[in-house]
Amino acid sequence: MRQLLGWATLTAMLTLSACGGGSPYYAPRSSTAVRAAPPQANAPAVSAATFVAENASFDLFVIRSSELALQRSQSGRVRDFAAQMIDAHKGTSAQLSLEGRRLNLLPSAILRPSEEAMLDGLQSSSRFDVDYVRDQRLVHQQQVTLDAAYAARGASPTLRPVAAAALPIEQRHLRLIAYL
Numbered sequence: 001m002r003q004l005l006g007w008a009t010l011t012a013m014l015t016l017s018a019c020g021g022g023s024p025y026y027a028p029r030s031s032t033a034v035r036a037a038p039p040q041a042n043a044p045a046v047s048a049a050t051f052v053a054e055n056a057s058f059d060l061f062v063i064r065s066s067e068l069a070l071q072r073s074q075s076g077r078v079r080d081f082a083a084q085m086i087d088a089h090k091g092t093s094a095q096l097s098l099e100g101r102r103l104n105l106l107p108s109a110i111l112r113p114s115e116e117a118m119l120d121g122l123q124s125s126s127r128f129d130v131d132y133v134r135d136q137r138l139v140h141q142q143q144v145t146l147d148a149a150y151a152a153r154g155a156s157p158t159l160r161p162v163a164a165a166a167l168p169i170e171q172r173h174l175r176l177i178a179y180l
Helices: 002-018 048-072 076-102 113-123 128-153 160-177
Strands: none
Touching: 048 076, 048 113, 048 128, 048 160, 076 128, 076 160, 113 128, 128 160
C-alpha cells in the first residue's frame, strides 16, 4: 500500500510538472531554477564523440547510483524516484547507443572519472539520501546543459534529434528532484 501511494504521488507530481502546475502539498525544497543556461552563440560546438561519451557516462551514473539507492535509501520517495530513473535512463541510453553506432561511436560502459568519484562517494556515504539527491541534481543539470547545447548546434545531424528528445526528459527529472 505504501509503495502504491509513493508511485501515485510521483505520478501526480510528474503529471503536474509536465502541465506546468505545482502541487499544493509538495513544495520544492530549493528555489534554484531548473532550467539550463541558454547555449552561447559563440561557444564551440561539441563533437559527436564528446557528446556520446559524456551522455553515456551521465546515463550510466544515474543507472548505477539509482540501483544503489534501491538498496540503501531510507526514503520510499527516493526509492520510487530511483526506480523511475533506472527505467528512463536505460531508455535514453539505448537511443544514444543506437544512433551512436550509426556513426561508429559506441558508448562506453565505463564511467568518466568525475562520475566514478561521485559513485564511490555514494557507496561510502553515511548520508546516502542527501548525497544521492545532490548528485542526481548535479548530473541532471549537466545533462540538460549538454543536451540543450547539442540540440541547438551539435556537430552531428544524427545525434541532434537524440539530444532534443532527451532534453525534456532531463528537465522533467530536474523538476522531480526538487520534490525529494
